[in-house]
Every structure is written in C-alpha cells, then in structure tokens.
Amino acid sequence: MLNYFSRKERLIAFLLVAIVLIYIGWRSISSPEQAMQFGFNGLSVGAVYALMAIGFTLVYSTVWFFDLYYGAAAALGAYGVFYLRSQEWLGGQYQVNTPVVNIILALVVAGVAAWVLHAILYSRLRERVDPTTLRIVGGLLAIALGAYTGLVLTFPSHLHVTFGPVAALIVGVAAIWGLRLLFERLNGGRGHLAFQAIAVLIGAALAIYIGIFLVNSPGSKLYLSWAVSCLIAGTVGLALYRGLYVRMRQRSRSPLIMLVASLGILLALTACISIVFQSAPRPLPDPFGSVPWTIGGANIKGFNFFAIGVAIVGFLALLSVLKWTSFGRAVRAIGDDEEVARVVGINTTVIIAIVFFVGAAFAAMAGILSGHDTAIQPRMGLLLMLKGWIASVVGGIGNLYGAILGGFMLGLIEQFAIWDLAGEWKDVVAFGLLILFLSFWPRGLLPRK
C-alpha cells in the first residue's frame, strides 16, 4: 500500500502541494488583511477539529478502531451546556430540565462509579478488609455519587455551590499529582517525603482557594457547566466501553464490527438528543462578549483565541501525561501489544476505560467550543465527527502530533478554500482533499512508527 505510487507520481503530488502553497502565499501578499482574517478563522475552526482528532487518535492508538461515539459526545457536550445554562440565558423560555434525563444520567454515573471502584480498589483491598463490607461501602459510595450527579443536574442555577467545591478538589488533586511528578523529575526520578509534603500543601492551598472563589462567584457557572458536560460525556463514553465494547472485543477483533456498533450508538444518541431538545438549531451565547477585536486589519473574537488556547493546552497536557507518567507508559504499551501488556500485569481494561473517558471528554470540549462559535443542533455531531476523523487520518494514523497538525491544517485549508470558492463548498473541499491526500499518503503525514 505504501509504495502504491511511483516516485514520479509522488513528485507530481509534491509539486501540486507546492503550487497550492505558492498560490495561497501570493494571495496573502496581495491582500494581507484578508489573509490574516482567513488564517485566524482557520486556526480557530482547526482548534475544534484538532480536539476531536486528539480524541480519535488517543483511542485509535490504544485499541485500533475509530470510536464514532465521539460525534455524539461532541453533541452531548454542547447540549450539556445548553441544558445547564438555558434557563438563565433564555429566561425560562425552554423548559428542558427534565427529571427523566437527570435520573438516567445519575444512574449512568452511579454504574460507572461502582465499576471503577470495583476495578481499581476491590482487588487491592480484598486481602485486608472483609469483602462484604467492601462491597457495601463501594455500593454506597457509587449511589452517593449518582445522587450527587442528580443533585447537580437538577439545580443548574446553583452550579457554583454544588459543583464548585468538587471542581476545586479535582484541580487540587491534579496539582498535587503534577507537582509530585515535576519534583521527581527534577530530582532525577527519585521521590522524597519532603517534596511530597510540599506538593500536598500547595495542592491543598490551591484547592481551598479555588473552592472559596468558585462558591462566591456565580459568574463561574458557565465554566463549571463546561466541566460538568465534559465529565458527563466522558462517563457515557466509559459506560459504553465497559458495557458494550469490552464484550464485543472478546468476541471479535474486526475493527469494522466496532465501527458499525459505534455508528449505531451515534445514530441512537443523536436521535435521543433531538427527542429531548428538538432538532431546531439553538444558540449558545458568546461567553466573552461578541465585540470583535481588530488585529492587523482582521476582526477577531476573543473566544477564537480561547479555542486555540484550549486545543494547544489540552494537547500539551495529554502529551506530557502520556510521556511522563506510568499511566502514559501503560497506554503506549497497550497500543503496541495488548496481550503482552496484560501479561506483564497492566490492568488493560481499566487503562483503556480511562482512555475512552479522556477521549470523549476531549470530543465534548470540541463540541462546546464549536457550539459557542456558531450554534448547536443535534446533527452537528456527525459532521464534527467526520472532520475530526479526517484530521486524525490526514495528520497520521495513531500519532498525537499528527492529530493536532491535521486538525489545524484542515481548518486552514477549509478557510483558504472558501476565499476563492463560495462558503457552501467547504465540506466538499475537505472531503475531496481527504480522498486525494489518502491516495498519495495512505498513512497520513506523520504515521506512527
């Protein structure tokens, strides 16, 4: 497959690319202001594609199939924000907050929590503590988490009180974890009790400060609703993995079976979203105000900067986790060979479950960003999913660098293409390029070795 084309044909392909680049360069020099505008729009659209592509690539490089649920995850994320915030934005115009949805989501969270507790803690503690007690305590914990989820979802207008402390706790734990790793790295890979104590102190202080800040500022509800949406979409992804994919993978290794199953999930979830929220487009107001800034002759919304920042920060965070933590090593080991990873004692099911959670959370963030940028509708997930899929394939199958490169490239190409063509042809450009590109580079720009 790799050597399908002769050297001459590859040369022609390179020449074509060069001509396109020169043409774009010439257009940019002749009207730099417009070029700035298009380039910036391209980057901000590309950030969304890059986030989707990161989710796809993360999962693809571990379990080697494309999980199309991420289309639904993007829509779930965007509609989660709408669900939590619509009452205040639109003044009670839409009564979408229904107990049925809250109960279903609470049950999903409780189930996932029960499984996670069982998979991570049960086998470790079984030796020391009575199993029955463990089961009861774990069950109660899971039920409590489910009830808490229901509480958070039922009172979206008090999100900063109900979810603020938890968000602070998550940030604190992440800070402790990150600092410990950083100290170990600086100390040449060895841990030290004093370092750990400092990390815990800093993390705790940070958590308390953020907690107090969040509880006292109702303006933070929007950002908290983003976090809740991402967590919910991730939890649903994890539940799907545990409930369906694990069993399917035991029966068959064909990537197409998983693909079709996830297509079914996408179909069903999209329809569920349009049953709950109706299929008409809805607005998500711009969180940073809609007055554009003028930079170099281009009108740029503050939110676009934010989107690009989120994509880059998300990418860097994921990259450093994969590179430097034991979790990251486990993920890479599973990607190389799952059987061997299991043999050397990696709990593959749990690791893959976390990967699915993170991937779906990334997709949900992409959906939220795209929703704030334009509008949300239940069908948005399908197209976003396809764009993210294209980006991950074009960038290089199974390579995170490739995902972010492909995402930004796709966004830029789409925007520069509609400079000369009408905007309605941009999907055609994206897919036409994909087909052309894959003919010459079937494994993408930066294939995984």
Added chain:
Amino acid sequence: MMRPPGWQRITTVLRNPREALTLSRGNIELWANLLIILCALVFMVLKGATFAVTLGTVFGIWAMLSISLNLVVGYTGLLSVGHIGFFGLGAYTVAILTSTTAYENLRTGEIPTFGWPFFAALPVAVLVAGLVALLVGIAFNRFRDDIYVLVSFGFAIISFNVFLNFRALTRGAFGIHDVARPQIGNWVFDTELELMLVSLVLLAIVVGISWFIVSSSFGRVLKAIREDEQVAEVFGYRATHYKLAVWVISAMMTGLAGGMFSSWTTFIDPNSFILLESILLVSIVILGGLATIWGSLLGALAFVLLEEGMRFLPFLPQEYVGQARQVVLGVLLVVLMMFRPQGLVGRFKL
C-alpha cells in the same frame, strides 16, 4: 432455485416441534423470517389494501437499495456508506430529464427543460450512476476497512453538497417539481397500484440480476476475494477489477432505485439524500443479513414496517416517529454487532 435461509429448518421443526425452541442458527433465521412476514401480513389486514399498496412501493425502493448495497458490503467486504450518492444521482437525472416546470435562475437565465418520458430517462440515470461509480471506484479501490468507510462517508457528503449547491442543474434547496410518472404509450402509471407494480417489476429485475451475479462464477470469485484477496490473486483473478465491476453494477442498480423514487414522489430536493439516510440504509443491510438477497428483502420489509408501525403507537407523538425509528435502528445495530455480526439471516460476518 432460490431458497430463503432458514427454510430447510421448517421440515425439521415440523417433524420434532421441540426443536423450534432451541437457539440454533437455523432457528434464529426461521423465526426472523416468520416474525417479519407475519408482521407484514397482520399490518396489511389491519390497515387495508390501499395502505398496503403504498407500503409496497416504498418497500420496492428500499429493497432495491439494500440488495444493491448488499452486493458491495456482503460480497466484497467493503462497508460503503456512500450509496445514497448514487441513489441521488439516479433520482436527479430522471428528475432533470423529465421535469417540465420551467425554472428561472437569477444568474444564468432560464434553464431548458427536457421533458423526456420516464422510461427514456431511466436508462440514462442508470448509466450516469454507473459512470460516476466507475470514476469513484477507481479512486476508492486502494482503500479498505475503516478508511474505506471514511472516504465513502466523504462521497455521501460531496454528492449531497453537489445536489444542494450546483443550483444551475439541481435547483438547490427548491428541489425539482413535476417529475414524470412512468408511461407506456398512452398508459400513465399514476395510481398507487400502478406505481407499486412498476416498483415491484424493477425490484424483480434487480433481484434477478443480483441472483445471476451471486450464483455465477463471477459471484464465487467475489466470495473468494472477500475471504482472502491474496489467494484469489494467486489464482489469477485481478481482485481490483472484480471489486470495481461489482461496485459499478451495484451503483447502477442504486441509480435505478433513485429513478423510481423520484418518479414516485414527483418532487425531490437534497433533503432526501442526506448522510443519515445512507446510514439507515447500511443498518437495513446489516439487519437483514450480509451476502444474502433474501436477507436484504427481509431487512427492507422490517424497516418499512418499523417506520409505519411506529406511526400508530399511541404513546408516541407524531413528530418523534423519525427519531424513535433511528433509536431503534441504532440499538438494533449495536445488539446485532454484539450477538449476530452477520445480521438476521446473513452468510458473512464483517
């Protein structure tokens, strides 16, 4: 002689009725057949003949579509989500050639109308679909598995955008009115019964061609290629040529179904050819069963019954029928992938 899968089971079950309750492959096929056909009969009796006739036309179109897609998915193992594009090509070709409504384009002035009869436009539609399929197939031949799914998604999106935005020919979102009904001499087929007749005759042609392909040596080579491409190549069969041939034939039959669809509704717009319809089509093919013609007929029947049956559920508001059908199909896909990857009566697992 074409025998539906699960048929030979009947004699066994008749001899020993307790056999019918075991969960063997033959029994699942038998029960699937009986259940769906029984549902169809009950439905017809309950809703009356006129309703059954409309249902027959729709069934004919969906069955043509699923049989032709099944040739590609079941006999080459390539999961194409792009067949709605050929469906649209057929529909639009017939619509453009037969429509007599003048249409003013703001930029290019009046667009000529052709006013061809239906049966003259239909072969052209089939040829157009085949020609495009040839070009697309040559480009797609080097892809497989999940990348093939992605590029075929791409074809569906591209063709939808062409239908929507190439206004000079397709009239964009306004759609095309007054597509001609089938006509032989002075006999215009414009009652529902006559349309059902045409639809079912076309379906019979499609079934015949597919049956011929599947049971000929060509079909056996296709199966060999599906199972192991390299082995087939070693025996001297050019796998790419065979795959391309069946792809083009399948696209042509899809174009035929498109022509019938456009004549049946007499009005088409791009919304009939969205990606979602293509995904539904794939789920029908998988539901019925891969690599069987009977399975595709069964799948199309089940789909039509599902759609119409849901309309009469008392607790389901009318505007949610489409969505509810999607939920059911999505869940069915997941369940099938989990327990029966070959579909209800299929002969090939993905």
